[in-house]
Amino acid sequence: MNDLTDTPAQTSTTGDIFRAFLKLGLTSFGGPVAHLGYFRDEFVTRRRWLSEESYADLVALCQFLPGPASSQVGFALGMRRGGLQGALAAWTAFTLPSALFLLLFALSADVFAGDVGQSLIHGLKLVAVAVVAQAVWGMARSLCPDRQRAGIAVGAVILTAALPSAFGQIGVIALGAGAGLLLCGHAQRKVEEHRPVEFPHGKSYVALATFFLLLLILPALTLATGSQALALFEAFYRTGALVFGGGHVVLPLLEASVVDPGWISADSFIAGYGAAQAVPGPLFTFAAYLGASVSSSPNGLLGAAISLIAIFLPGMLLVIAVLPHWDRFRKQARAQAAMAGANAAVVGLLGSALYHPVWTSSVLSAQDFAIALTAFTLLTIWKLAPWKVVVATTLAGALFAYF
Template sequence: MAARDVMDETQPQRAAAWEVFLAFLHQGLTAFGGPVAHIGYFRREFVERRGWVSEAAFADLLALCQFLPGPASSQLGMAIGLRRAGLLGALCAWIGFTLPAAMAITALAYAAPALSGALGGGWLHGLKIAAAAVVLQALTVMARTLAVGPIRAGMAIGAAAGLIVAGGPVSQICALVAGAAFGFAFLKSDAPPEPEALAAGPRDLRLAAGAIALFAFLLAGLPFLAQVLQSPLAGLASVFYRTGALVFGGGHVVLPLLETEIVGRGWLDADTFLAGYGAMQALPGPLFAFAGFVGAAQGVAPGGWLGALVAIVSIFLPSLLLVLGVLPFWDDLRRLPGARGALAGVNAVVVGLLAAALWDPVLTHAIVRWSDGALLAAAYIFLTIARFPPWLVVVGFAAATGLWSG
């Protein structure tokens, strides 16, 4: 009897979780266009078509995901899955949305050497130019929304200048901390109040406290564990976990943090790194799945599928833990002007961080002759004025430069 009761209680949750997985797998196969486009797809699918969340709850969950570090669209999917089917639903939402892009970009890491030999290096150069155009477009969009006004613009410019002169992970962390401090001090009045809709639902305080504790433990403990064990795989997990825990501002901001950690350590050369990032723009799903390419292609820790799996799990795990840990307290936290001001300051610094990455390594490695500058301008026009989808620009420029070089 007891076993039947347990089965009756858990069967709906399993069915709902499977439904969540299939719904987000469809998004992972079809959601092209980057984080902003993903949010639009999610709203149409889960608010309008399926009715899993209300319009107000969707807006409130989106505000939470923009407040937290990590990929906003993936976190939004996790939050919707959490509301629909609990912790298992959050995991199914993440796996379904991430799996197609992760498998495709990891397969490219295997195929890239053979393709370079068969097709020449021209297509890789086209990928780098397309990546530069995508980053430039993201920078201009983010600057118009996150670096408005003299204080925010000054913070962005100062962060960009400082990081160009003194790059590295420590400098990036210091810039983010300084941005939070300046925002807390000067941007409280600029941060608008959040909507009043309640999205958190029932509070599972034990799960929330455990998630926050695990988040902090892994952030502090993984580097120590990698050092003690002298394990390249633990070191790889530490780098990607730290990157996922510190990325404010969306998917494109993963570029400077990963470039500093991976290329700066000599784990992967800058040309391959940028080519993989460019190829990622042609795929649906979250940009953070780019971790699969880096994990598979880097040459220090075990690469291939094992490296890709460790990199992908490590870079997304902080987002899952933060959604689980912060969602129950979001309604209280979002009403604090200091918290919103600190977030505004961090977002302004993120614009500077992306600008520094646009200069080095993106432009310094993609633009090697005057004709590359013309190609970059053309790709930017296709993206911003003609409004071609990023995947089409990426595929077109890779094919065009490959044929031209051949």
């Protein structure tokens, strides 16, 4: 396709970009894959902001990078249409609705202190079981279709059990990429020719340098200053920088970053994750709930803002850094093999998280198992809208827990 809608010179006002993405931020239920479908319908089919080929390019790039794929695609779309201001407007509008909802949920924790509130929280934890199980099932089918990648996934589960920490999980992903180089050469796919997205190379190098500089110096600054605000920013920045696969895959890294140090209890973590399934927009806004809920200051609104910016910032920097170079790199056979292994390791990480902390802290009886299994069936077989399953499962779990 070679139409005028594919020219980077075409621009929109920041207000137009904000309004377009705000509508999606309020209505985009269903997770990252569904978000990409909403984006395509809105910006390729309806608004004709770019061609089908250019949109496919952006999706391929953001699926490859660490971070939240759907938010990175939205950020890239905003940048194409309105420069850096447009990119920030797109991210803010798409992220704000769910972030505000989860912030309010965190600030209303006292409301859930009684028996009824605790019963509702238990229902939300059962939602998390079904949603994570659905993610493991779907990702295993698409990312582990052969013996080699299934073996890498099982190995990742074993290593994660032996190395239960954020850095252990990062090592598992790195080992998965190495195993992919050795075992997954057959996993190459045909890459169609698309016109690469143009962006000044100088700015991309600055963004890449900033990404690595923050990743390296934040831990040292945190140790040197003892600042809790820096520690919070570092933990969420590291998570956003090193999580491959986006979406539900962030769960084990976040759990290691905020539950293991004692910043938030496992029960509160799982309850917030369940609440995150009930809202539209990116799942990474779960960070707003966690930042508001941590036990020491800064928490509340400031903690939510620090955590939210920190977890999304690496993905934004990487989009800017890699955008001009992606079309050439993604055609390389070794890159495809390494990513096949890394993606299989991600499936293993998520499978491990499904057992602990999700299953072990949520399924406490035969009734809980029945509710979680029913929710899983409604999501995977009946294809019910996620928000409907969230409401039904939360109420069912609350009723059983209360009575």
